[in-house]
Amino acid sequence: YHARDVAVVRGQREGATVVLGSATPSMESYHNAQRGRYQLLEMPSRADDKQMPLVxxxxxxxxxxxxxxxxxxxxxxxxxxxxxxxxxxxxxxxxxxxxxxxxxxxxxxxxxxxxxxx
Known part of the structure; x- marks a missing residue:
């Protein structure tokens, strides 16, 4: 099983909000956000004001x-x-x-x- 999937299903069953936090989300999570299944919140800059890497x-x-x-x-x-x-x-x-x-x-x-x- 995947802990992320368990958290999402449990959140749905319990009526809870699940926050998946990552500086590098999986392609699956990113795809789900692009399709509207997840809400994507982006950090346009780093916490310590360092420049974001070019990807x-x-x-x-x-x-x-x-x-x-x-x-x-x-x-x-x-x-x-x-x-x-x-x-x-x-x-x-x-x-x-x-x-x-x-x-x-x-x-x-x-x-x-x-x-x-x-």
């Missing part, structure tokens, strides 16, 4: 691999950004917000998702 979303279906290497892991934009930092003598750290193992694969050409039945 770019890259549709990996538009990325093409070279030769027979399969779908690319990194977008061309990301590879160029890493290269530019290295050229400036700086370092790059990549954080992957994913635990466990892949349960599906997506075709980079048509978007078909092949899911593991297990």
């Amino acid at each position: 770019r979303v890259q549709d990996m279906r538009t990325e093409k691999s070279k030769g027979d290497q399969g779908p690319p892991i990194f977008s061309q934009r990301l590879k160029e950004a890493i290269h530019n930092r290295l050229e400036q003598g700086e370092q790059t750290i990549l954080f992957l917000n994913r635990r466990g193992f892949a349960t599906s694969m997506q075709c980079p050409d048509c978007g078909f998702v092949a899911e593991c039945p297990n």
Whole structure:
């Protein structure tokens, strides 16, 4: 089960307001907010007045691999950004917000998702 889903269902049953707070909401929660199932409240600035980070979303279906290497892991934009930092003598750290193992694969050409039945 997912604790978020339990909280939402329990809130509905009890007539209570459920607040899901996160600086980085899940795509599912964000989608529910966009569809009007949740109310999205945004913080346009950080509590300590630091600048918000620039976030770019890259549709990996538009990325093409070279030769027979399969779908690319990194977008061309990301590879160029890493290269530019290295050229400036700086370092790059990549954080992957994913635990466990892949349960599906997506075709980079048509978007078909092949899911593991297990």
